[in-house]
Amino acid sequence: MIKDYLLEEKLPLFWCAGCGNGIVLQAILRNIDKRGFTRENTVITTGIGCWGKADDYVTTNSFHGTHGRALPFSTGIKLANPSLNVFTLMGDGDGITIGGNHLIHAARRNVDLVAIMVNNLNYGMTGGQYSGTTPKHAITKTSPYGHVENGFDVCKVVQAAGAPFVARGTVYDVVQLDKLISKAIDHKGFSFVEVISPCPTHFGRSNKLGDAPKMMQWIKDNTISQEKAAGMTRDELQGKFVTGIFEEREQEDYSTAYQKVIDSLRGGENE
Amino acid sequence: MKTITINEKWCKKCGICAAFCPKKVFDRDEDGRPVAARPEDCIGCRLCEMRCPDFAVTVEG
Ligand SMILES: Cc1ncc(C[n+]2csc(CCOP(=O)(O)OP(=O)(O)O)c2C)c(N)n1
């Protein structure tokens, strides 16, 4: 039962009405439940932010870190005990803005964990400032006349950094999201899923996107499958959310490579 | 027939379950709270349950 992994006495959730975070949390717990992972062999790590509060609601092991540093903590956990199932939850501020450097290096090292970045296009917790993913022209608290910068295509960044599994989904298409998280769990190595999610309170309100159902509709209307996107120009793809699996290949993970070194040195000792 | 339960303590009346049910099973009362008014039309897709941000919907049967 998914409820075995949900700390029910902490509910209702702290998140605003219609915030997408709870949809992602449910999808993660559903997949943990499906595999029968235990509270003891699972660790959920977070940074800081609204999404960073997710660990408050789980019965598994959890580690609430500092802003942008969930991946370094997870790397340490995985090094100390490679048999643990580690899930690292990051926001867009957390994951690619303050924590961008940790993200590319964890991807490069190919640490065997599931990294889930909820991209709500702004810093929700601190009042809706722009982040590294806020699209050009968007209104936020720190870009009241329209954002002058371009947002990262985070999946491309993580792909270029060397992650063997990279995908993007949305909270609108929950069936696809479920599959992406499932594949990420089954994939050995650094498995990254970006989830496009509404922050109706800040990004939605600032950009006059309407209430929670309207914001879900907005995400749906701006979502394009990677198959369709393949025939479109960069300009045409501005402000669109391209979904699908962008990378899926086998590559030796960090713990396995490390263990080989340990084994080879131990072998040397015995000679 | 499916049984659709809303946990009133957890529901925040966001309206997502009602807006995207493919069979329009839900009405919303004057406070915006979802009411499963036409459970006989439910096809058991569980999209309302999966899309609820507050773990407040359960579809059984
Ligand atoms: C080192 C440090 N800098 C800044 C902050 C303030 N801060 C808290 S949360 C946050 C941004 C959160 O944005 P995001 O990661 O996108 O999460 P969201 O709230 O949108 O889920 C910031 C800047 C902090 N807690 N620590």
Ligand code: SF4
């Ligand atoms: S401020 Fe935005 S991200 Fe934070 S809980 Fe509210 S809707 Fe969610």
Ligand code: SF4
């Ligand atoms: S989706 Fe969930 S929180 Fe939103 S109105 Fe429906 S039951 Fe309530």
Ligand code: SF4
């Ligand atoms: S299970 Fe599907 S058809 Fe039934 S109420 Fe929920 S969304 Fe509607």
Ligand SMILES: [Mg+2]
């Ligand atoms: Mg954010």
